Amino acid sequence: MTKDSIREKVWDKMIDEKVGRFPFPIKGRIPNFKGAELAAKQLFSLSIFNDAQVIKVNPDSPQLPVRTQLLKDGKTLLVPTPRLKDGFIQVKPEDVPKGEEKKAASLSHINKYGKVIPLIDLPTIDLIVVGSVAIHKDGRRLGKGEGYADREYAILRELGQPLVPVVTTIHSTQLVASHIPIDSFDLTVDWIITEKDVIKTGSQYEKPTGINWSRVTDEEKKEMPVLMEIFELTKRR
16 A cells, blocks of 8 residues: 555544544544543653653644643643744743643644744754654554654754654554555654553664755755755754
């Protein structure tokens, strides 16, 4: 099966089993799902979450409970800007009044509580949480097909960020037995958290170590100024 056919199969299954949740349609996006709070709660029981002080989380709806709780727990949140236009937004817990954590963690209000920070000022990240469309138990992952999670990870590694655990929270219907094709730029996950289970993948697939500049076009550098910024930074190094 191709990557796209696996995505379509998962989206269709979620629709058939009525486990998708607003925003609709779930096709073409990281799907929100019934039980997202339960999956997040499973994550909160793990030491990799409790020991982390700076956590990078994708901005999609099913990971809102994760973003909310980490702010409640006094941790620092990093969220990529839409389509990586400006890099990453940092929200510090001390800048969020008590009771407003969910609002601060939402994409529509996050800029009122956080700010875009220069790449050279990114704090050391302890944990990465990504959304997914389909996941194999060995850690192979499919996003919605635009490659942002893969590129965000490559950017962080290019900037010298350390290897840290990568987690995804999904609905159990998003687990697939099909062979997921994998490329050198694909990000794999170390932990899969569903509304039912916690799965340590023990993934044997190597994660990206940085940006493959041969795959970055001049047009992409214009669309994502952050890429040009990193390119200039690495040249200066």
